[in-house]
Amino acid sequence: MIIGVPREIKQDEYRVALIPVGAEELTAAGHTVLVERGAGQGSGIPDELYEENGAEIVETAQEIFSRADMIIKVKEPQPSEWPLLRPGQILFTYFHFAADEKLTRGFLETGATAVAYETLEGKNGQLPLLTPMSEVAGRMSIQEGAKYLERPQLGRGILLGGVPGVPPAHILILGGGVVGKNAAQIAAGFQADVVILDISVDRLRYLEDIMPANVNTLYSDKHNIREQLELADLVIGAVLIPGARAPMLVPQSALKMMKPGAVLIDVAVDQGGCIETSRPTTHSDPTFVVDGVVHYCVANMPGAVGRTSTYALCNVTLPYALRLANQGLEAACGQDSGLLSAVNVHNGQVTNRAVAATFGLEYHEFCV
Numbered sequence: 001m002i003i004g005v006p007r008e009i010k011q012d013e014y015r016v017a018l019i020p021v022g023a024e025e026l027t028a029a030g031h032t033v034l035v036e037r038g039a040g041q042g043s044g045i046p047d048e049l050y051e052e053n054g055a056e057i058v059e060t061a062q063e064i065f066s067r068a069d070m071i072i073k074v075k076e077p078q079p080s081e082w083p084l085l086r087p088g089q090i091l092f093t094y095f096h097f098a099a100d101e102k103l104t105r106g107f108l109e110t111g112a113t114a115v116a117y118e119t120l121e122g123k124n125g126q127l128p129l130l131t132p133m134s135e136v137a138g139r140m141s142i143q144e145g146a147k148y149l150e151r152p153q154l155g156r157g158i159l160l161g162g163v164p165g166v167p168p169a170h171i172l173i174l175g176g177g178v179v180g181k182n183a184a185q186i187a188a189g190f191q192a193d194v195v196i197l198d199i200s201v202d203r204l205r206y207l208e209d210i211m212p213a214n215v216n217t218l219y220s221d222k223h224n225i226r227e228q229l230e231l232a233d234l235v236i237g238a239v240l241i242p243g244a245r246a247p248m249l250v251p252q253s254a255l256k257m258m259k260p261g262a263v264l265i266d267v268a269v270d271q272g273g274c275i276e277t278s279r280p281t282t283h284s285d286p287t288f289v290v291d292g293v294v295h296y297c298v299a300n301m302p303g304a305v306g307r308t309s310t311y312a313l314c315n316v317t318l319p320y321a322l323r324l325a326n327q328g329l330e331a332a333c334g335q336d337s338g339l340l341s342a343v344n345v346h347n348g349q350v351t352n353r354a355v356a357a358t359f360g361l362e363y364h365e366f367c368v
Contacts, residue, residue: 001325002032004068006061007039010075012283012298014042014306017072017093019314020053022321027054031325034058034068043310065089072321074313075300076103087111087347090329092321094118094133097344098245098358099272104350105359113329113346117317119243120342127242129320129342131178132312134267136302138182138238141265142190144301145171145234148263148287148294155294156261158233161191168192172228174220174249174274175238176203179267183236188212195228225249230257237266237274243344243354245272252276255291262293269297334368 003026005018016039018026023033033055037047047057058064065071065084073093077085085091088111095116097104107114117129142160149169151157162168169192173180176198187194188211196211197220198204204217211217218224229235229250235258239246246268255277266278273279277290280299287296302309320339323332333340344352349364356363 001069001328002034002067003321003325004034004064004071005036005039005055006064006071006073006081007036008042008074008303009061009078009080010300010303013075013300013303015074015303015310015313016040016043016045016306017074017314017317018321019043019045019311020049020055022314022318023050023055024053025318025322026325029322029326032056034064036061036064040310043306045310070321070324072317074310075303076100077107079106082106082110085110085112089113090115090324092117092317092324094270095344096270097352097355098243099270101359104345104355104361107345108348108350111348114344115324115329115339115342116243116344116352117342119344119352120320121242121338123338128316129313130240132316133302133309134178134240135182136305136309136312137267138179138236139186140301140305141179141183141236141238141267142171142186142234144286144296144298145236145263145265146190148296149234149261151261153287153294154261154289155263156233156259160187160234168214169233170231171195171234171236172232173197173236173238174225175240175268176200176207176217177238177240179238179240180236181207183238183267184211184215188215192234197224197228220249226254226257229254230259233259233262235262235264235275237264237268237278239268239274240271241354243352245358246274248274248276250275250277252290255293258291258293260292263296264293265296267301270299273297330368333366340366340368 070090122128149155194215351366
């Protein structure tokens with residue numbers, strides 16, 4: 001199989017979908033690896049290192065897309081890339097279709113197959129290809145929140161950990177999954193006052209057991225959310241429904257009860273966001289203010305720490321890329337139901353129930 005790795009063109013995206021060891025493993029298995037010139041630059045990986053490990057460096061994305069049987073990316077294909085895709089071609093990347101109807105309908109017209117990192121299931125229903133980026137985003141959310149709470153960034157002028165005689169920041173985390181857990185751990189290290197809300201009592205019990213004393217848990221309902229929003233200096237939106245649009249937990253009307261200069265970090269914005277006033281932003285222009293509340297809604301947060309994120313992502317994606325390359329789509333999915341769950345679009349049809357339901361499209365089961 002010919003595997004292509006184009007340079008990411010989404011704004012402020014510095015990750016790359018394959019590291020040199022991946023090129024070595026794929027070529028050793030008899031495959032051809034094409035890497036667009038400069039694809040690894042944002043992650044500190046020179047073209048020469050890919051070449052030393054068996055990859056062929058090509059000059060343009062057009063050549064990558066025209067020659068490759070499978071394209072491996074990090075972010076969803078951008079509109080300028082849609083015409084480059086063709087029927088029967090596999091695109092293995094993050095899609096987050098449920099947050100973007102235009103992308104969904106545009107991809108359907110290409111006839112290509114979408115194998116989505118974010119819906120690939122591991123053992124016990126885990127999402128192994130989403131987990132490392134959720135870990136990065138959760139940890140980054142506190143780092144960014146601390147920055148935007150500073151007064152020059154229009155925040156309240158709050159130091160997360162406070163100082164003797166002055167209380168620390170109050171941080172509300174909506175969702176106790178991978179993002180929420182990692183955010184809470186970093187916030188606790190800053191000595192902030194942290195509350196995690198979740199609808200799973202079992203998850204809350206687990207978090208209560210592993211978290212330090214300055215992290216508390218509450219069941220997530222409308223009353224608790226409203227009460228905590230009034231107290232919060234920093235809110236982290238960290239909810240996820242695999243493959244589907246994120247539930248809206250913070251309506252615009254709730255912003256009026258929040259403190260002026262409070263900060264909202266909507267990590268779920270790539271799945272539509274869990275805050276009504278959220279809209280995707282970029283690392284170049286990351287924030288906006290609504291009703292006196294600072295919103296940080298960067299849709300590719302891990303892209304800012306490209307080297308860390310690239311290696312964390314490729315550690316988990318490479319085994320699946322090898323499986324797809326070695327066995328082909330149907331055989332690989334036939335042997336791994338988790339990989340089967342990653343097929344969101346095939347032959348111009350939606351094969352993910354949540355995506356189909358989100359946009360009122362017909363669902364077609366992908367049979368192998």
